[in-house]
Amino acid sequence: MSDAPTKTQSQTVALPTGLDAILTWAGVTHRGRKRDINQDALLTAYPLFVVADGMGGHIGGEIASASAIDRLQRMVGKGPVSPEAIEKALIKAVRDIGEHPETTDEGTGTTVTGVYLDITEEDATWVALNIGDSRVYIQRDDALAQVTTDHSLVQELVAAGRLSPEEAENHPYGNVITRAVGPSEGAVPDYVRLDVRDGDRFVICSDGLTKELTDYGILHFLRLHDDPQDAVEAMLEAALENGGRDNITIVVLNVAVPGQGPQDDAADAAPASRDAAPVTAEEPIVDDEEPAEDSSTGDAARE
Template sequence: MPEVSAHSATVSTPDGQVKLNWAGVTDTGRRREINQDAFFAEYPLFIVADGMGGHIGGEIASASTVARMQAIATGAKITPKVIDKALALAVKDIASHPETTDEGTGTTLTGVYLDTSGSEPHWVTMNIGDSRVYVLRDGAIVQITTDHSVVQELIAAGRLSPEEAENHPYGNVITRAVGPTEGATPDYVRLDVIDGDRFVICSDGLTKELTDYGIRHFLEENADPADAVRAMLAAALENGGRDNVTVIVLDVADERSRAASDD
Protein backbone atom coordinates (compact mmCIF):
# COMPACT_ATOMS: atom_id res chain seq x y z
CA MET A 1 0.00 0.00 0.00
CA PRO A 2 1.29 3.51 -0.79
CA GLU A 3 2.56 5.58 2.09
CA VAL A 4 -0.07 7.83 3.66
CA SER A 5 0.64 10.73 6.00
CA ALA A 6 -1.60 13.31 7.64
CA HIS A 7 -1.21 17.05 7.13
CA SER A 8 -2.71 20.06 8.88
CA ALA A 9 -3.26 23.78 8.54
CA THR A 10 -4.60 26.47 10.86
CA VAL A 11 -6.63 29.16 9.13
CA SER A 12 -7.05 32.50 10.89
CA THR A 13 -10.33 34.34 10.37
CA PRO A 14 -11.56 37.67 11.81
CA ASP A 15 -13.42 35.85 14.60
CA GLY A 16 -11.16 32.86 15.31
CA GLN A 17 -9.42 29.86 13.82
CA VAL A 18 -10.42 26.94 11.65
CA LYS A 19 -8.15 23.90 11.85
CA LEU A 20 -7.92 21.44 8.98
CA ASN A 21 -6.47 17.93 8.98
CA TRP A 22 -6.26 15.78 5.88
CA ALA A 23 -4.66 12.84 4.12
CA GLY A 24 -4.78 11.53 0.56
CA VAL A 25 -3.68 8.51 -1.43
CA THR A 26 -3.84 7.15 -4.96
CA ASP A 27 -3.36 3.55 -6.06
CA THR A 28 -3.36 1.76 -9.43
CA GLY A 29 -5.76 -0.90 -8.15
CA ARG A 30 -5.71 -4.58 -9.05
CA ARG A 31 -6.92 -4.56 -12.67
CA ARG A 32 -5.20 -1.59 -14.33
CA GLU A 33 -1.60 -1.41 -15.54
CA ILE A 34 -1.17 2.35 -15.05
CA ASN A 35 -2.68 4.91 -12.72
CA GLN A 36 -4.62 7.59 -14.60
CA ASP A 37 -5.76 9.28 -11.38
CA ALA A 38 -4.05 12.31 -9.85
CA PHE A 39 -4.74 14.44 -6.80
CA PHE A 40 -3.63 17.57 -4.99
CA ALA A 41 -4.26 18.20 -1.30
CA GLU A 42 -2.79 21.35 0.19
CA TYR A 43 -4.64 24.20 1.87
CA PRO A 44 -6.79 25.79 0.49
CA LEU A 45 -7.42 23.32 -2.38
CA PHE A 46 -8.26 19.61 -2.30
CA ILE A 47 -8.93 17.95 -5.67
CA VAL A 48 -9.07 14.59 -7.44
CA ALA A 49 -8.83 13.99 -11.22
CA ASP A 50 -9.60 10.69 -12.96
CA GLY A 51 -8.14 10.54 -16.46
CA MET A 52 -9.45 8.62 -19.45
CA GLY A 53 -8.02 7.88 -22.86
CA GLY A 54 -5.92 5.36 -24.74
CA HIS A 55 -2.33 4.49 -23.86
CA ILE A 56 -1.21 7.14 -21.33
CA GLY A 57 -3.58 9.86 -22.53
CA GLY A 58 -5.67 9.78 -19.36
CA GLU A 59 -2.61 10.00 -17.17
CA ILE A 60 -1.44 13.08 -19.07
CA ALA A 61 -4.90 14.67 -18.91
CA SER A 62 -5.31 14.26 -15.15
CA ALA A 63 -1.72 15.32 -14.40
CA SER A 64 -2.00 18.39 -16.65
CA THR A 65 -5.26 19.47 -15.03
CA VAL A 66 -3.99 18.97 -11.49
CA ALA A 67 -0.81 20.92 -12.34
CA ARG A 68 -2.84 23.89 -13.58
CA MET A 69 -5.01 23.76 -10.47
CA GLN A 70 -2.00 23.45 -8.19
CA ALA A 71 -0.57 26.61 -9.72
CA ILE A 72 -3.61 28.67 -8.72
CA ALA A 73 -3.55 27.24 -5.19
CA THR A 74 -0.24 28.96 -4.52
CA GLY A 75 -1.19 32.28 -6.09
CA ALA A 76 -3.92 34.85 -5.55
CA LYS A 77 -7.28 33.90 -4.06
CA ILE A 78 -9.18 31.09 -5.75
CA THR A 79 -12.47 31.98 -7.43
CA PRO A 80 -14.65 30.21 -10.00
CA LYS A 81 -13.34 32.66 -12.61
CA VAL A 82 -9.72 31.74 -11.76
CA ILE A 83 -10.59 28.03 -11.86
CA ASP A 84 -12.34 28.33 -15.23
CA LYS A 85 -9.27 30.08 -16.67
CA ALA A 86 -6.95 27.39 -15.29
CA LEU A 87 -9.13 24.67 -16.81
CA ALA A 88 -9.10 26.40 -20.19
CA LEU A 89 -5.30 26.29 -20.05
CA ALA A 90 -5.44 22.62 -19.05
CA VAL A 91 -7.59 21.87 -22.09
CA LYS A 92 -4.95 23.49 -24.30
CA ASP A 93 -2.21 21.49 -22.55
CA ILE A 94 -4.06 18.24 -23.16
CA ALA A 95 -4.91 19.03 -26.78
CA SER A 96 -1.33 20.03 -27.64
CA HIS A 97 0.36 17.02 -26.05
CA PRO A 98 1.66 14.59 -28.69
CA GLU A 99 0.27 11.55 -26.87
CA THR A 100 -3.28 12.82 -26.37
CA THR A 101 -4.59 12.86 -29.93
CA ASP A 102 -7.47 10.52 -29.08
CA GLU A 103 -10.74 12.49 -28.91
CA GLY A 104 -11.73 10.36 -25.92
CA THR A 105 -8.85 11.72 -23.86
CA GLY A 106 -9.84 13.81 -20.87
CA THR A 107 -10.29 13.82 -17.13
CA THR A 108 -12.80 14.36 -14.41
CA LEU A 109 -12.12 16.99 -11.76
CA THR A 110 -13.74 17.31 -8.37
CA GLY A 111 -12.88 18.82 -5.02
CA VAL A 112 -13.28 21.67 -2.56
CA TYR A 113 -11.51 24.87 -1.66
CA LEU A 114 -11.82 27.16 1.35
CA ASP A 115 -12.79 30.72 0.45
CA THR A 116 -11.72 33.21 3.13
CA SER A 117 -12.19 36.36 1.06
CA GLY A 118 -15.47 37.39 2.69
CA SER A 119 -16.44 38.19 6.26
CA GLU A 120 -17.21 34.50 6.86
CA PRO A 121 -15.16 31.61 5.40
CA HIS A 122 -17.01 29.06 3.33
CA TRP A 123 -16.32 25.98 1.27
CA VAL A 124 -16.86 25.79 -2.48
CA THR A 125 -17.12 22.41 -4.16
CA MET A 126 -16.44 21.98 -7.87
CA ASN A 127 -17.22 19.08 -10.15
CA ILE A 128 -16.78 17.90 -13.73
CA GLY A 129 -17.50 14.22 -14.40
CA ASP A 130 -18.25 11.40 -11.97
CA SER A 131 -15.63 11.73 -9.27
CA ARG A 132 -17.33 12.83 -6.06
CA VAL A 133 -17.32 14.99 -2.95
CA TYR A 134 -19.09 13.67 0.15
CA VAL A 135 -19.49 15.23 3.57
CA LEU A 136 -20.15 13.40 6.83
CA ARG A 137 -22.17 15.72 9.08
CA ASP A 138 -24.07 14.78 12.25
CA GLY A 139 -23.72 11.09 11.46
CA ALA A 140 -25.16 11.35 7.93
CA ILE A 141 -23.14 10.94 4.72
CA VAL A 142 -24.24 13.23 1.87
CA GLN A 143 -22.99 13.32 -1.72
CA ILE A 144 -22.52 17.02 -2.48
CA THR A 145 -21.60 16.73 -6.16
CA THR A 146 -23.87 15.44 -8.91
CA ASP A 147 -22.34 12.99 -11.39
CA HIS A 148 -22.10 14.08 -15.00
CA SER A 149 -22.86 10.66 -16.42
CA VAL A 150 -25.33 8.88 -18.68
CA VAL A 151 -26.49 6.77 -15.75
CA GLN A 152 -27.15 9.82 -13.55
CA GLU A 153 -29.18 11.43 -16.34
CA LEU A 154 -31.28 8.25 -16.59
CA ILE A 155 -31.82 8.27 -12.83
CA ALA A 156 -32.81 11.95 -12.88
CA ALA A 157 -35.28 11.23 -15.69
CA GLY A 158 -36.85 8.41 -13.66
CA ARG A 159 -35.82 5.79 -16.20
CA LEU A 160 -33.38 3.99 -13.94
CA SER A 161 -33.24 3.23 -10.24
CA PRO A 162 -30.01 3.68 -8.23
CA GLU A 163 -29.94 -0.09 -7.74
CA GLU A 164 -30.22 -0.74 -11.50
CA ALA A 165 -27.52 1.86 -12.12
CA GLU A 166 -24.90 -0.14 -10.22
CA ASN A 167 -24.54 -2.67 -13.05
CA HIS A 168 -25.62 -0.59 -16.02
CA PRO A 169 -23.50 -1.12 -19.18
CA TYR A 170 -23.05 2.65 -19.56
CA GLY A 171 -21.90 3.04 -15.98
CA ASN A 172 -18.52 4.45 -17.01
CA VAL A 173 -19.79 6.90 -19.65
CA ILE A 174 -19.51 10.50 -18.48
CA THR A 175 -21.17 13.49 -20.13
CA ARG A 176 -18.74 16.25 -19.12
CA ALA A 177 -14.92 16.21 -18.90
CA VAL A 178 -11.83 18.36 -19.05
CA GLY A 179 -10.44 17.48 -22.47
CA PRO A 180 -9.67 18.61 -25.99
CA THR A 181 -13.23 18.49 -27.29
CA GLU A 182 -15.37 18.90 -24.18
CA GLY A 183 -16.67 21.90 -22.26
CA ALA A 184 -14.83 22.25 -18.99
CA THR A 185 -17.10 24.35 -16.79
CA PRO A 186 -17.58 22.88 -13.31
CA ASP A 187 -20.69 22.90 -11.19
CA TYR A 188 -20.05 24.93 -8.03
CA VAL A 189 -21.77 24.49 -4.67
CA ARG A 190 -21.20 26.76 -1.67
CA LEU A 191 -21.17 25.23 1.83
CA ASP A 192 -20.92 26.70 5.31
CA VAL A 193 -17.90 25.86 7.46
CA ILE A 194 -19.27 23.52 10.14
CA ASP A 195 -17.29 22.16 13.07
CA GLY A 196 -16.82 18.40 12.82
CA ASP A 197 -17.46 18.06 9.09
CA ARG A 198 -15.46 15.35 7.32
CA PHE A 199 -15.09 15.60 3.56
CA VAL A 200 -14.30 12.68 1.26
CA ILE A 201 -13.06 13.55 -2.24
CA CYS A 202 -12.64 10.48 -4.42
CA SER A 203 -12.50 8.96 -7.88
CA ASP A 204 -15.08 6.39 -8.96
CA GLY A 205 -12.52 3.68 -8.27
CA LEU A 206 -13.57 4.04 -4.64
CA THR A 207 -17.32 4.31 -5.18
CA LYS A 208 -17.34 1.29 -7.49
CA GLU A 209 -16.16 -0.79 -4.53
CA LEU A 210 -17.70 0.98 -1.51
CA THR A 211 -21.27 2.12 -0.95
CA ASP A 212 -22.04 5.42 0.76
CA TYR A 213 -22.73 3.38 3.89
CA GLY A 214 -19.29 1.79 3.60
CA ILE A 215 -17.60 5.18 3.30
CA ARG A 216 -19.46 6.38 6.40
CA HIS A 217 -18.48 3.23 8.28
CA PHE A 218 -14.76 3.75 7.68
CA LEU A 219 -14.98 7.41 8.64
CA GLU A 220 -16.74 6.54 11.88
CA GLU A 221 -14.23 3.80 12.66
CA ASN A 222 -11.18 5.98 11.99
CA ALA A 223 -10.90 9.40 13.64
CA ASP A 224 -7.54 10.11 12.03
CA PRO A 225 -7.81 11.05 8.32
CA ALA A 226 -4.74 9.01 7.38
CA ASP A 227 -6.22 5.91 9.05
CA ALA A 228 -9.54 6.51 7.28
CA VAL A 229 -7.81 6.83 3.89
CA ARG A 230 -5.84 3.62 4.47
CA ALA A 231 -8.94 1.72 5.54
CA MET A 232 -11.00 2.83 2.56
CA LEU A 233 -8.23 2.02 0.09
CA ALA A 234 -7.69 -1.42 1.63
CA ALA A 235 -11.42 -2.16 1.45
CA ALA A 236 -11.66 -0.99 -2.18
CA LEU A 237 -8.76 -3.26 -3.14
CA GLU A 238 -10.20 -6.17 -1.21
CA ASN A 239 -13.55 -5.70 -2.93
CA GLY A 240 -11.90 -6.03 -6.35
CA GLY A 241 -9.90 -2.88 -7.04
CA ARG A 242 -11.30 -2.80 -10.57
CA ASP A 243 -10.15 0.75 -11.25
CA ASN A 244 -7.56 3.24 -10.03
CA VAL A 245 -8.50 4.38 -6.52
CA THR A 246 -7.93 7.89 -5.17
CA VAL A 247 -9.31 9.28 -1.92
CA ILE A 248 -8.78 12.37 0.23
CA VAL A 249 -10.25 12.74 3.72
CA LEU A 250 -10.43 16.31 5.05
CA ASP A 251 -11.49 17.05 8.64
CA VAL A 252 -12.75 20.44 9.84
CA ALA A 253 -12.41 21.78 13.39
CA ASP A 254 -14.08 25.18 13.67
CA GLU A 255 -12.75 26.69 16.90
CA ARG A 256 -14.97 29.74 16.40
CA SER A 257 -18.12 27.72 17.03
CA ARG A 258 -16.51 25.85 19.91
CA ALA A 259 -15.59 29.13 21.59
CA ALA A 260 -19.12 30.43 21.09
CA SER A 261 -20.63 27.32 22.67
CA ASP A 262 -18.37 27.69 25.70
CA ASP A 263 -19.55 31.24 26.37
Protein backbone atom coordinates in the same frame (compact mmCIF):
# COMPACT_ATOMS: atom_id res chain seq x y z
CA MET B 1 4.53 6.84 -7.79
CA SER B 2 4.25 5.33 -4.35
CA ASP B 3 0.88 3.93 -3.31
CA ALA B 4 1.53 4.94 0.30
CA PRO B 5 -0.97 7.51 1.65
CA THR B 6 0.30 10.97 2.45
CA LYS B 7 0.74 11.38 6.18
CA THR B 8 -1.94 13.43 7.88
CA GLN B 9 -1.17 17.13 7.46
CA SER B 10 -2.67 20.07 9.31
CA GLN B 11 -3.17 23.80 8.86
CA THR B 12 -4.82 26.42 11.05
CA VAL B 13 -6.78 29.10 9.20
CA ALA B 14 -8.14 32.36 10.63
CA LEU B 15 -11.81 32.75 9.67
CA PRO B 16 -13.52 36.14 9.14
CA THR B 17 -15.58 35.49 12.30
CA GLY B 18 -12.44 35.62 14.45
CA LEU B 19 -12.44 31.87 15.08
CA ASP B 20 -9.77 29.51 13.79
CA ALA B 21 -10.46 26.49 11.59
CA ILE B 22 -8.09 23.57 12.03
CA LEU B 23 -7.91 21.50 8.86
CA THR B 24 -6.34 18.04 8.77
CA TRP B 25 -6.13 15.86 5.68
CA ALA B 26 -4.53 12.89 3.95
CA GLY B 27 -4.81 11.38 0.48
CA VAL B 28 -3.83 8.34 -1.55
CA THR B 29 -3.95 7.25 -5.18
CA HIS B 30 -3.52 3.61 -6.22
CA ARG B 31 -3.42 1.73 -9.51
CA GLY B 32 -5.89 -0.88 -8.28
CA ARG B 33 -5.77 -4.60 -9.05
CA LYS B 34 -6.87 -4.62 -12.70
CA ARG B 35 -5.34 -1.55 -14.40
CA ASP B 36 -1.85 -1.46 -15.93
CA ILE B 37 -1.27 2.23 -15.11
CA ASN B 38 -2.72 4.81 -12.74
CA GLN B 39 -4.63 7.51 -14.64
CA ASP B 40 -5.80 9.20 -11.42
CA ALA B 41 -4.08 12.16 -9.76
CA LEU B 42 -4.70 14.28 -6.68
CA LEU B 43 -3.87 17.68 -5.24
CA THR B 44 -3.87 18.61 -1.56
CA ALA B 45 -2.59 22.19 -1.49
CA TYR B 46 -4.49 24.44 0.92
CA PRO B 47 -7.03 25.85 0.22
CA LEU B 48 -7.72 23.44 -2.68
CA PHE B 49 -8.26 19.67 -2.48
CA VAL B 50 -8.94 17.94 -5.82
CA VAL B 51 -9.15 14.49 -7.40
CA ALA B 52 -8.74 13.96 -11.17
CA ASP B 53 -9.64 10.69 -12.93
CA GLY B 54 -8.18 10.56 -16.43
CA MET B 55 -9.51 8.69 -19.44
CA GLY B 56 -8.08 7.97 -22.88
CA GLY B 57 -6.20 5.32 -24.79
CA HIS B 58 -2.58 4.40 -24.08
CA ILE B 59 -1.43 7.03 -21.51
CA GLY B 60 -3.86 9.76 -22.60
CA GLY B 61 -5.80 9.69 -19.35
CA GLU B 62 -2.65 9.89 -17.24
CA ILE B 63 -1.52 12.94 -19.21
CA ALA B 64 -4.95 14.58 -18.92
CA SER B 65 -5.25 14.19 -15.15
CA ALA B 66 -1.63 15.22 -14.60
CA SER B 67 -2.14 18.33 -16.76
CA ALA B 68 -5.22 19.41 -14.81
CA ILE B 69 -3.52 18.89 -11.44
CA ASP B 70 -0.36 20.69 -12.60
CA ARG B 71 -2.30 23.76 -13.75
CA LEU B 72 -4.39 23.86 -10.58
CA GLN B 73 -1.29 23.60 -8.39
CA ARG B 74 0.34 26.49 -10.24
CA MET B 75 -2.84 28.52 -9.72
CA VAL B 76 -2.78 27.87 -5.96
CA GLY B 77 0.81 29.07 -5.85
CA LYS B 78 0.01 32.34 -7.62
CA GLY B 79 -2.90 33.78 -5.65
CA PRO B 80 -6.47 33.41 -4.35
CA VAL B 81 -8.56 30.44 -5.48
CA SER B 82 -11.85 31.41 -7.12
CA PRO B 83 -14.14 30.02 -9.84
CA GLU B 84 -12.51 32.41 -12.32
CA ALA B 85 -8.99 31.26 -11.38
CA ILE B 86 -10.03 27.59 -11.53
CA GLU B 87 -11.56 28.00 -14.97
CA LYS B 88 -8.50 29.82 -16.30
CA ALA B 89 -6.29 27.00 -15.02
CA LEU B 90 -8.52 24.35 -16.60
CA ILE B 91 -8.54 26.16 -19.95
CA LYS B 92 -4.73 26.02 -19.86
CA ALA B 93 -4.94 22.32 -18.99
CA VAL B 94 -7.20 21.72 -21.99
CA ARG B 95 -4.57 23.38 -24.19
CA ASP B 96 -1.79 21.29 -22.61
CA ILE B 97 -3.72 18.07 -23.20
CA GLY B 98 -4.45 18.95 -26.82
CA GLU B 99 -0.85 19.86 -27.57
CA HIS B 100 0.71 16.78 -25.98
CA PRO B 101 2.12 14.40 -28.64
CA GLU B 102 0.68 11.32 -26.94
CA THR B 103 -2.93 12.46 -26.65
CA THR B 104 -5.75 12.65 -29.15
CA ASP B 105 -8.94 14.70 -29.18
CA GLU B 106 -11.03 11.55 -29.26
CA GLY B 107 -11.86 10.31 -25.77
CA THR B 108 -8.99 11.94 -23.89
CA GLY B 109 -9.93 13.92 -20.79
CA THR B 110 -10.24 13.92 -17.03
CA THR B 111 -12.69 14.52 -14.25
CA VAL B 112 -11.91 17.36 -11.83
CA THR B 113 -13.67 17.26 -8.49
CA GLY B 114 -12.91 18.79 -5.10
CA VAL B 115 -13.40 21.57 -2.57
CA TYR B 116 -11.69 24.79 -1.56
CA LEU B 117 -12.08 27.09 1.44
CA ASP B 118 -13.24 30.61 0.59
CA ILE B 119 -12.50 33.15 3.34
CA THR B 120 -12.90 36.25 1.19
CA GLU B 121 -16.46 37.02 2.33
CA GLU B 122 -17.93 37.85 5.74
CA ASP B 123 -19.00 34.22 6.16
CA ALA B 124 -16.37 31.67 5.19
CA THR B 125 -17.66 28.87 2.98
CA TRP B 126 -16.48 25.69 1.36
CA VAL B 127 -16.95 25.61 -2.41
CA ALA B 128 -17.36 22.19 -4.00
CA LEU B 129 -16.55 21.95 -7.71
CA ASN B 130 -17.19 19.15 -10.15
CA ILE B 131 -16.70 18.08 -13.76
CA GLY B 132 -17.32 14.35 -14.34
CA ASP B 133 -18.25 11.49 -12.02
CA SER B 134 -15.67 11.72 -9.24
CA ARG B 135 -17.42 12.77 -6.03
CA VAL B 136 -17.37 14.97 -2.95
CA TYR B 137 -19.11 13.65 0.16
CA ILE B 138 -19.62 15.38 3.49
CA GLN B 139 -20.06 13.66 6.85
CA ARG B 140 -22.11 15.89 9.09
CA ASP B 141 -23.89 14.93 12.32
CA ASP B 142 -22.97 11.26 11.76
CA ALA B 143 -24.68 11.17 8.35
CA LEU B 144 -23.09 11.09 4.89
CA ALA B 145 -24.36 13.21 1.99
CA GLN B 146 -23.13 13.38 -1.60
CA VAL B 147 -22.44 17.03 -2.39
CA THR B 148 -21.65 16.78 -6.10
CA THR B 149 -23.89 15.45 -8.87
CA ASP B 150 -22.34 12.97 -11.31
CA HIS B 151 -22.02 14.04 -14.93
CA SER B 152 -22.80 10.58 -16.26
CA LEU B 153 -25.25 8.84 -18.54
CA VAL B 154 -26.49 6.71 -15.66
CA GLN B 155 -27.16 9.78 -13.48
CA GLU B 156 -29.16 11.34 -16.32
CA LEU B 157 -31.25 8.17 -16.57
CA VAL B 158 -31.83 8.21 -12.81
CA ALA B 159 -32.83 11.89 -12.91
CA ALA B 160 -35.26 11.14 -15.74
CA GLY B 161 -36.84 8.32 -13.73
CA ARG B 162 -35.73 5.65 -16.18
CA LEU B 163 -33.41 3.93 -13.69
CA SER B 164 -33.58 3.41 -9.96
CA PRO B 165 -30.46 4.18 -7.90
CA GLU B 166 -30.15 0.45 -7.22
CA GLU B 167 -30.26 -0.37 -10.95
CA ALA B 168 -27.71 2.35 -11.64
CA GLU B 169 -25.10 0.73 -9.39
CA ASN B 170 -24.42 -2.13 -11.84
CA HIS B 171 -25.53 -0.58 -15.13
CA PRO B 172 -23.36 -1.58 -18.15
CA TYR B 173 -22.95 2.10 -19.08
CA GLY B 174 -21.81 3.07 -15.61
CA ASN B 175 -18.46 4.31 -16.94
CA VAL B 176 -19.93 6.70 -19.53
CA ILE B 177 -19.53 10.30 -18.40
CA THR B 178 -21.17 13.29 -20.07
CA ARG B 179 -18.68 16.02 -19.11
CA ALA B 180 -14.89 16.06 -18.79
CA VAL B 181 -11.89 18.37 -19.07
CA GLY B 182 -10.32 17.68 -22.45
CA PRO B 183 -9.66 19.00 -25.95
CA SER B 184 -13.27 18.46 -27.06
CA GLU B 185 -14.87 19.54 -23.77
CA GLY B 186 -15.46 22.71 -21.78
CA ALA B 187 -13.76 23.66 -18.54
CA VAL B 188 -16.55 25.12 -16.39
CA PRO B 189 -17.36 23.09 -13.27
CA ASP B 190 -20.59 22.99 -11.31
CA TYR B 191 -20.24 24.74 -7.94
CA VAL B 192 -21.99 24.33 -4.58
CA ARG B 193 -21.30 26.41 -1.46
CA LEU B 194 -21.37 24.88 2.03
CA ASP B 195 -21.18 26.57 5.40
CA VAL B 196 -18.08 25.92 7.52
CA ARG B 197 -19.10 23.65 10.39
CA ASP B 198 -17.11 22.25 13.28
CA GLY B 199 -16.81 18.47 12.99
CA ASP B 200 -17.46 18.20 9.26
CA ARG B 201 -15.44 15.70 7.24
CA PHE B 202 -15.08 15.64 3.47
CA VAL B 203 -14.32 12.64 1.28
CA ILE B 204 -13.16 13.43 -2.26
CA CYS B 205 -12.77 10.33 -4.42
CA SER B 206 -12.63 8.88 -7.91
CA ASP B 207 -15.18 6.28 -8.98
CA GLY B 208 -12.62 3.57 -8.29
CA LEU B 209 -13.70 3.90 -4.65
CA THR B 210 -17.46 4.18 -5.20
CA LYS B 211 -17.45 1.13 -7.50
CA GLU B 212 -16.23 -0.94 -4.55
CA LEU B 213 -17.74 0.76 -1.48
CA THR B 214 -21.30 1.93 -0.91
CA ASP B 215 -22.00 5.25 0.76
CA TYR B 216 -22.66 3.34 3.97
CA GLY B 217 -19.28 1.63 3.60
CA ILE B 218 -17.56 5.00 3.31
CA LEU B 219 -19.41 6.25 6.39
CA HIS B 220 -18.49 3.06 8.26
CA PHE B 221 -14.75 3.71 7.83
CA LEU B 222 -15.12 7.38 8.73
CA ARG B 223 -16.82 6.33 11.96
CA LEU B 224 -14.02 3.87 12.73
CA HIS B 225 -11.12 6.22 12.01
CA ASP B 226 -10.86 9.82 13.18
CA ASP B 227 -7.41 10.35 11.67
CA PRO B 228 -7.55 11.07 7.90
CA GLN B 229 -4.56 8.85 7.11
CA ASP B 230 -6.13 5.91 8.94
CA ALA B 231 -9.42 6.54 7.13
CA VAL B 232 -7.94 6.62 3.61
CA GLU B 233 -5.83 3.53 4.34
CA ALA B 234 -8.88 1.59 5.56
CA MET B 235 -11.04 2.64 2.59
CA LEU B 236 -8.29 1.79 0.12
CA GLU B 237 -7.72 -1.64 1.65
CA ALA B 238 -11.47 -2.40 1.56
CA ALA B 239 -11.79 -1.23 -2.06
CA LEU B 240 -8.86 -3.46 -3.10
CA GLU B 241 -10.33 -6.43 -1.23
CA ASN B 242 -13.65 -5.85 -2.99
CA GLY B 243 -11.99 -6.13 -6.40
CA GLY B 244 -10.02 -2.94 -7.05
CA ARG B 245 -11.33 -2.88 -10.63
CA ASP B 246 -10.24 0.69 -11.32
CA ASN B 247 -7.69 3.23 -10.14
CA ILE B 248 -8.61 4.43 -6.64
CA THR B 249 -8.00 7.92 -5.28
CA ILE B 250 -9.22 9.19 -1.91
CA VAL B 251 -8.78 12.39 0.07
CA VAL B 252 -10.21 12.77 3.59
CA LEU B 253 -10.37 16.28 5.04
CA ASN B 254 -11.39 17.01 8.65
CA VAL B 255 -12.68 20.41 9.79
CA ALA B 256 -12.52 21.59 13.41
CA VAL B 257 -13.70 25.04 14.52
CA PRO B 258 -13.11 25.23 18.30
CA GLY B 259 -15.53 27.59 20.00
CA GLN B 260 -18.15 27.51 17.26
CA GLY B 261 -21.64 27.47 18.77
CA PRO B 262 -24.51 25.15 17.82
CA GLN B 263 -25.97 25.65 14.34
CA ASP B 264 -29.68 26.16 13.75
CA ASP B 265 -29.91 23.20 11.37
CA ALA B 266 -27.52 20.95 13.27
CA ALA B 267 -30.02 18.09 13.20
CA ASP B 268 -30.17 18.05 9.38
CA ALA B 269 -28.44 15.11 7.74
CA ALA B 270 -27.74 16.99 4.50
CA PRO B 271 -25.50 20.05 4.38
CA ALA B 272 -26.89 23.54 3.96
CA SER B 273 -25.92 24.69 0.49
CA ARG B 274 -26.55 27.23 -2.20
CA ASP B 275 -25.42 27.70 -5.78
CA ALA B 276 -22.08 29.34 -6.36
CA ALA B 277 -22.39 30.99 -9.76
CA PRO B 278 -19.52 30.11 -12.10
CA VAL B 279 -17.27 32.99 -13.08
CA THR B 280 -15.83 33.06 -16.58
CA ALA B 281 -12.66 34.88 -17.47
CA GLU B 282 -13.39 38.19 -19.17
CA GLU B 283 -9.83 38.80 -20.39
CA PRO B 284 -7.94 36.56 -22.86
CA ILE B 285 -6.04 33.64 -21.41
CA VAL B 286 -2.31 34.40 -21.49
CA ASP B 287 -0.17 31.59 -22.87
CA ASP B 288 2.42 31.98 -20.18
CA GLU B 289 4.55 29.08 -19.07
CA GLU B 290 4.96 29.51 -15.36
CA PRO B 291 7.70 27.54 -13.61
CA ALA B 292 6.40 24.70 -11.48
CA GLU B 293 5.67 25.76 -7.93
CA ASP B 294 7.95 24.66 -5.13
CA SER B 295 6.76 21.46 -3.48
CA SER B 296 6.19 23.34 -0.24
CA THR B 297 3.01 24.84 -1.73
CA GLY B 298 1.24 21.51 -1.62
CA ASP B 299 1.22 17.89 -2.69
CA ALA B 300 0.48 16.94 -6.30
CA ALA B 301 0.33 13.16 -6.62
CA ARG B 302 0.41 11.26 -9.88
CA GLU B 303 2.05 8.19 -11.31
